[in-house]
Amino acid sequence: MRQEExxxxxxxxxxxxxxxxxxxxxxxPMSYQGYVRPDLKTDDEYREFFRKVDEAWWTATNLTNTxxxxxxxxxxxxxxxxxxxxxxxxxxxxxxxxxxxxxxGCDVTAIDLATTSxxxxxxxxxxxNLTAAVMEMDAxxxxxxxxxxxFVWSWGVIxxxxxxxxxxxxxxxxxxxxxxxxxxxxYTFSLHSMHVLLRHGVIGGQLFRYDWQDxxxxxxxxxxxxxxxxxxxxxxxxxxxxxxxxxxxxxTNHSNRDAAFLFVPTRPLKSLARAxxxxxxxxxxxxxxxxxxxxxxxxxx
Numbered sequence: 001m002r003q004e005e006x007x008x009x010x011x012x013x014x015x016x017x018x019x020x021x022x023x024x025x026x027x028x029p030m031s032y033q034g035y036v037r038p039d040l041k042t043d044d045e046y047r048e049f050f051r052k053v054d055e056a057w058w059t060a061t062n063l064t065n066t067x068x069x070x071x072x073x074x075x076x077x078x079x080x081x082x083x084x085x086x087x088x089x090x091x092x093x094x095x096x097x098x099x100x101x102x103x104x105g106c107d108v109t110a111i112d113l114a115t116t117s118x119x120x121x122x123x124x125x126x127x128x129n130l131t132a133a134v135m136e137m138d139a140x141x142x143x144x145x146x147x148x149x150x151f152v153w154s155w156g157v158i159x160x161x162x163x164x165x166x167x168x169x170x171x172x173x174x175x176x177x178x179x180x181x182x183x184x185x186x187y188t189f190s191l192h193s194m195h196v197l198l199r200h201g202v203i204g205g206q207l208f209r210y211d212w213q214d215x216x217x218x219x220x221x222x223x224x225x226x227x228x229x230x231x232x233x234x235x236x237x238x239x240x241x242x243x244x245x246x247x248x249x250x251x252t253n254h255s256n257r258d259a260a261f262l263f264v265p266t267r268p269l270k271s272l273a274r275a276x277x278x279x280x281x282x283x284x285x286x287x288x289x290x291x292x293x294x295x296x297x298x299x300x301x
Contacts, residue, residue: 022114035051075124077153089101184294247300
């Protein structure tokens with residue numbers, strides 16, 4: 001008889017962390033509207049909620065869209081290359097990109113740890129008369145065959161996992177040869193991270209209570225709710241090494257333009273800076289030091 005594999009204290013701790021991540025994001029979904037689980041009753045209320053989510057998506061992260069976008073994220077992904085293919089979305093959130101990929105005629109599989117995200121994405125597709133396979137799943141253990149997908153999309157998800165490295169190996173396994181990907185994680189030396197370190201760590205004295213990682217967890221997402229259980233980050237070199245099984249063609253940074261003014265100390269000065277500083281200058285700053293670091297590329301043939 002095969003003996004059961006013994007779990008180490010480290011395994012048990014990691015499983016507990018994954019469960020806390022699942023519970024946190026189920027209670028505080030990423031809707032760009034305050035990490036509050038919506039209480040919606042009618043289809044019209046759902047439609048209005050999704051409209052606001054999408055509107056926030058269009059404006060929250062600079063440089064993902066061109067000046068006159070044809071579709072969401074048209075500056076970083078190509079509809080022509082993705083349409084009609086088998087797409088895996090890791091972390092569907094409120095279903096914005098799931099709907100877009102489905103509307104392109106893609107065979108979409110969208111996964112998420114959070115039950116709220118699964119429910120909201122299914123409702124969104126129902127209202128749009130679109131179909132996709134939406135399921136609860138840990139990306140570190142993808143239940144799909146080898147070389148199954150033509151494109152993998154993941155925006156702001158895998159850095160919230162304690163086993164990001166395993167997720168990347170799984171992504172590599174399920175991608176077809178030549179398949180493309182677009183994956184975003186947080187950037188260690190972003191304006192946001194440095195602002196958290198200075199304002200809350202040094203000036204606020206929280207470095208006496210928290211280490212770097214705990215400080216970033218506390219202030220990266222949902223700070224008004226105590227912060228997320230985990231928000232990892234990488235340097236540009238470290239991100240390329242993380243994705244080393246894959247061929248990275250480019251790495252870009254993205255943030256809201258307001259990130260360029262994080263170190264301006266007062267509201268009046270921020271307002272003055274917004275009025276005086278050209279958008280091109282803001283784009284240059286956030287394009288190098290934005291909190292969101294996106295890698296695009298493909299799996300080798």
